[in-house]
Amino acid sequence: MPPNPSPETPPAKPPGAAAQWPVILVTVLVGIFALALIFPPLFSTNGQGQNQLQVLSKGFPVLRNNENPMQRDTLDFILNGGNDISDPRMEAYAQRPMGLAALSRAYDQMLPKNARIFLSGMVGKENTSRGGYYFFLRNYLFPRDLEISLGKPATYISDDEAWMDGIDCTDPEVLRTNGFDLFLRFGSDNSITPIPLTPNGGGQ
Amino acid sequence: MKEIIAFLLPPATAFAGMRINRLIFGQKLIENFGFGVRFALGLAIGMVVFSQSILLTTLIGINASQLLGWGALLWGATEVALLSPRLVESVKQFKFQRGHLWLLVLLPVLYLWWVFGRMATVEGTLEFDANAFWVFKAKIMYLKQGKDFLNVIHTTNLGYAHLDYPMLVPSLYTLTYGVVGQVWEFTNKVWPFWMVVSLCLAILSLARVWNRPKPLAVFLVVLFCFLPATMQFIRQEGGTIPMVYCTSMTAIFMVTAIAYADELALCVGILLLAECANTKFEGVIFTALWGTIALIYAWRQGWIKSRLLWKTILVAAVFMFPYFCFRMAKPVLHPESGWLHDGAKSPSTVMHRFTQALPLNIGDRFFSKEFFHWQTPDKDHIQYDGHWTGLGGLVNPELSVMPWMMLFMIGLSFWKKHRHRLALGILLAVILGQLVILSAVISCLGTMQADAGQVITFASDVVGRYYYPFFTACFLGVMAIWFVDRDPVAKPVVEPAPSVVPPSPKNRPKNRR
Numbered sequence: 001m002p003p004n005p006s007p008e009t010p011p012a013k014p015p016g017a018a019a020q021w022p023v024i025l026v027t028v029l030v031g032i033f034a035l036a037l038i039f040p041p042l043f044s045t046n047g048q049g050q051n052q053l054q055v056l057s058k059g060f061p062v063l064r065n066n067e068n069p070m071q072r073d074t075l076d077f078i079l080n081g082g083n084d085i086s087d088p089r090m091e092a093y094a095q096r097p098m099g100l101a102a103l104s105r106a107y108d109q110m111l112p113k114n115a116r117i118f119l120s121g122m123v124g125k126e127n128t129s130r131g132g133y134y135f136f137l138r139n140y141l142f143p144r145d146l147e148i149s150l151g152k153p154a155t156y157i158s159d160d161e162a163w164m165d166g167i168d169c170t171d172p173e174v175l176r177t178n179g180f181d182l183f184l185r186f187g188s189d190n191s192i193t194p195i196p197l198t199p200n201g202g203g204q
Numbered sequence: 205m206k207e208i209i210a211f212l213l214p215p216a217t218a219f220a221g222m223r224i225n226r227l228i229f230g231q232k233l234i235e236n237f238g239f240g241v242r243f244a245l246g247l248a249i250g251m252v253v254f255s256q257s258i259l260l261t262t263l264i265g266i267n268a269s270q271l272l273g274w275g276a277l278l279w280g281a282t283e284v285a286l287l288s289p290r291l292v293e294s295v296k297q298f299k300f301q302r303g304h305l306w307l308l309v310l311l312p313v314l315y316l317w318w319v320f321g322r323m324a325t326v327e328g329t330l331e332f333d334a335n336a337f338w339v340f341k342a343k344i345m346y347l348k349q350g351k352d353f354l355n356v357i358h359t360t361n362l363g364y365a366h367l368d369y370p371m372l373v374p375s376l377y378t379l380t381y382g383v384v385g386q387v388w389e390f391t392n393k394v395w396p397f398w399m400v401v402s403l404c405l406a407i408l409s410l411a412r413v414w415n416r417p418k419p420l421a422v423f424l425v426v427l428f429c430f431l432p433a434t435m436q437f438i439r440q441e442g443g444t445i446p447m448v449y450c451t452s453m454t455a456i457f458m459v460t461a462i463a464y465a466d467e468l469a470l471c472v473g474i475l476l477l478a479e480c481a482n483t484k485f486e487g488v489i490f491t492a493l494w495g496t497i498a499l500i501y502a503w504r505q506g507w508i509k510s511r512l513l514w515k516t517i518l519v520a521a522v523f524m525f526p527y528f529c530f531r532m533a534k535p536v537l538h539p540e541s542g543w544l545h546d547g548a549k550s551p552s553t554v555m556h557r558f559t560q561a562l563p564l565n566i567g568d569r570f571f572s573k574e575f576f577h578w579q580t581p582d583k584d585h586i587q588y589d590g591h592w593t594g595l596g597g598l599v600n601p602e603l604s605v606m607p608w609m610m611l612f613m614i615g616l617s618f619w620k621k622h623r624h625r626l627a628l629g630i631l632l633a634v635i636l637g638q639l640v641i642l643s644a645v646i647s648c649l650g651t652m653q654a655d656a657g658q659v660i661t662f663a664s665d666v667v668g669r670y671y672y673p674f675f676t677a678c679f680l681g682v683m684a685i686w687f688v689d690r691d692p693v694a695k696p697v698v699e700p701a702p703s704v705v706p707p708s709p710k711n712r713p714k715n716r717r
Contacts, residue, residue: 022620023420026613026686031423033609037430038312053319060319063326064207072390073328080330101328101335135336135364142340143347148361156363158539160654164361 046082055079058086066094070109073102100133103192104140111182115144115200118175121186122148123166130186131164137184150178172197206384207325210391213273213383214251214398216280218243221250223283228475228519229512232468239291240409244402245472248453250276251395252479252523255375258345260526262378263533265350269382277383303417310422313429317401320438324393327439334392334441337366342377343387357535367535370527372482373443393438396445400438403449404429407680410456412689421687428680433602433672443484447673450479451490455631455681456688458494462627464690467507471516474498478520482527486670489641493634501630540649547648557647557659560586564663565643569671570607572597573664580656602668603675610679617685624685635678642670 041052050058059079066072077099079085097106111117121127122134138146148154149166157165169175172195175183181201185193196202222242225233228249233242254276261268329339348356357367377392384391404425408414411421428434437444454476461470477494480487502508547554564586567576575597577590590597599605617628646667651658 022616023686026616026683027418027420027423029609029612030420030427030683033605034309034423034426034430037427037432037604041316041430041435042312053316056323057319060322060326063323069328069390072326076328076330131364132332132336135332135340138362139335139340139343142343153359154361156361156539159650161651162364162539164364166361 050084055082055084058084062086062090070097070102070105071095073105074098077102100136101140104136107137107184107194108140110202111141111144112200113144115181116179117141117144117146117182117184117201118150118169118178118180119146119148119184119186119192120168120170123154123164123168125161125163128161128163130190131162133186133190133192134164147180150174206388207391209277209383210380210388211321211325211394212280213277213380214247214394215243216277217250217254217379218247218398218402219250219280219283219287220276221246221248221253223279224249224253225475228516229468229471233472236466236468238409238412238414239294240402240405240407242409244406244409244453245476247398247402248450248476248479251372251376252482254379255372256482256523256526258375258378258382259371259530262345262349262353263526263529265353267346267349267382269346269378270385271382273379273382276379298414301417303419306417306419306422307413309419309426313404313426316429316435317397321397321401323439324397325391327390327393329389329392329441331440331442336364337369338373338442339377339389339392340365341367341371341374342381342392345371345374345378346381346387354533357533360536363536363538366538368531368537368541370482370484370487371530372479373441373446377441392441396438396441399445399449400429400434403452406453406456407687410460410684410689411687416689418687418689420683424680424683424687427606428676431602431606431676432604433668433676436602437669437672444669444672446483447480447487448676450476450483450487451673451677452680454480454490454494455635455677456684458498458634459624459627459631459681459684460688460690461498462501462630463624463685463688465505467502467505467510467512470498470502470507471512474513474516475520478523481524486638486642486673490634490638490674493637497630497634543645543648546650546653547644550653553653554644554647556584557652557656558644560656561647561652561659561663562640562643564659565646565667565671566639568663568667569600569603569675570598572599573601578660580660583655583657586656586660602672606679607675610675610682613679613682613686617682621685628682628685631678631681635674635681638674639671642667 043051045051046055056079059075062085063072063075063079066075071094074094074097075085075090078090078093083090097103107117117137119134119137122130134146134148148164148168150169151167154164154166157163170185172183176197181196181198183195183197183201185195187193194202222245225242225245233245237245254272257272258269261272329335331338344353344356356362373395376395377389380391380394381387407421407425407428411418413421434445434448437448454473457469457473457476460466461473473494477491477498480494481491499508502510502513507513564578570576572593574593575590577588578586579589580586598608600607614628614632618625621628646652646659646662652662
């Protein structure tokens with residue numbers, strides 16, 4: 001049995017500031033870190049004196065008022081380059097597709113849903129870096145048939161590199177006889193040239 | 205109009221999910237957790253239920269996206285109507301305290317949500333992977349069902365599209381297309397936006413900031429929202445924010461369950477694992493790790509025969525059934541899905557790459573790119589190629605100084621929170637296990653085995669979005685020990701034994717930690 005406390009013994013102290021210091025320390029540290037994170041997006045400005053959130057905020061009505069998916073993707077592409085798309089001069093840029101998403105949408109708007117398309121320059125290990133063009137076009141042109149290999153479907157392979165195995169073709173006549181409506185010729189400068197093969201692919 | 209409908213779909217799903225959660229967990233859920241937590245849990249479970257219904261109906265051959273989407277909206281609206289009297293009542297009972305002034309710190313967060321919330325309804329697909337895989341799969345599911353769908357997923361030239369991946373995220377986009385009435389990618393970002401919002405509401409609610417306002421949870425919400433990675437990925441589609449959401453929620457609930465010996469929190473955590481497993485490959489690993497530990501812990505606590513536990517496990521298994529059926533349909537595999545096979549061919553190379561990949565993957569989350577810069581002279585070995593740029597070298601472009609703060613908090617928590625060391629230890633074991641397994645998987649890939657330069661580039665440019673959810677989950681899990689406002693666990697009083705006969709298993713105290 002512990003001895004009875006004498007009347008002179010002071011009462012036990014309630015847990016006070018001394019016991020709370022870890023909580024205070026954690027709060028102060030998290031608070032300083034949180035407030036430090038607020039500053040760059042709210043106060044760092046671009047060349048036009050606008051912060052990141054202001055640029056986005058001003059871009060919102062421009063995007064909302066533009067219902068055309070191709071133009072909206074173009075404007076979004078410009079916006080994500082850090083530009084203020086509420087500037088009237090930017091409107092002229094939106095008429096032509098900029099960025100791969102907008103380019104793919106332009107083909108989507110142009111072609112009927114049953115068009116068959118061939119995209120060259122995608123198969124083989126030497127064309128590994130071009131895969132993104134195929135992935136984007138495949139997404140935006142779906143459910144159309146977009147092929148990158150003639151005769152047999154391409155196969156995606158990943159050994160020491162990730163690449164597409166298949167048979168390439170750059171002859172429009174051969175593609176036409178194989179039932180394709182549009183030939184997208186991929187250039188060495190990463191440009192895409194559309195060559196209509198039938199009226200369904202935009203030809204005469 | 206379609207923007208507004210799409211924007212309201214996630215909260216409607218959350219309200220519908222709140223009802224589903226109540227059916228699973230009963231009244232205890234309302235008694236133990238505030239509205240913010242229940243809303244966040246509702247979103248998690250609502251997303252799983254509706255997305256997996258989309259997947260299942262697509263496999264069967266029905267385009268049910270419109271029916272399910274509008275069903276979610278109407279169900280959500282009904283739940284709001286039923287909840288509103290109670291919400292009005294709780295608003296009336298609100299008593300202002302001086303501590304509530306701390307909530308003013310949330311003003312920048314509200315501005316952030318205002319900007320990102322509006323942008324979420326008008327911006328196109330920004331992320332490369334989303335264009336190639338996530339959004340593409342949603343489009344396939346909206347346009348093709350049944351046999352047509354199976355034909356598409358068996359197309360070999362779509363092997364790049366990760367068709368074998370869990371389908372929660374694409375199914376959510378398909379659900380949105382259902383209510384909008386067309387493939388309209390400009391509203392996909394409403395999902396990551398609402399996930400960030402509801403995770404913040406859960407943190408504030410767990411800390412009871414409305415009843416006992418303290419600044420820690422408020423600062424934590426500001427920190428999470430303004431973290432560069434959060435600001436980047438909230439505007440991007442794909443699985444990153446969904447992974448942050450479900451892994452962080454799971455970590456918070458599992459830590460709470462272990463720290464306070466709370467069976468309900470453990471069951472909630474197990475149900476959240478169903479969302480993790482349905483979101484991404486990393487989530488499947490996370491589910492396996494936490495699932496194993498949760499079962500061992502439940503057994504140690506004497507909960508293994510609990511009806512609630514097994515009911516939760518059964519529901520979680522049902523949530524995974526549609527994806528199981530989908531995998532049985534054998535979609536064309538991404539070549540990287542053969543990582544185990546590739547690794548088994550040359551284990552010594554894999555081990556060598558693993559010793560490079562793990563420190564690079566982790567180190568790249570702590571330092572700046574200028575300081576933590578590496579190169580390879582011969583495609584096999586790596587050399588340090590960085591330079592000290594001052595204290596800025598300790599600031600990561602995606603996670604800022606959060607990893608350093610996390611290390612400090614882990615140390616302080618082990619020192620000052622003795623009673624929660626088990627919870628902390630388990631959390632760290634799971635997160636470290638996750639980081640190690642992911643690095644091992646990366647080391648097995650053929651491209652990584654062939655060239656150490658690929659390991660360096662991958663660690664620097666890609667792994668950030670794989671590790672960000674787990675660093676965030678770990679940080680929030682550790683912080684949960686500090687911000688979760690719960691009454692301490694009453695230790696069971698053990699009466700002194702009247703004789704030397706040991707107590708029967710029936711009378712043995714259940715809390716055996």
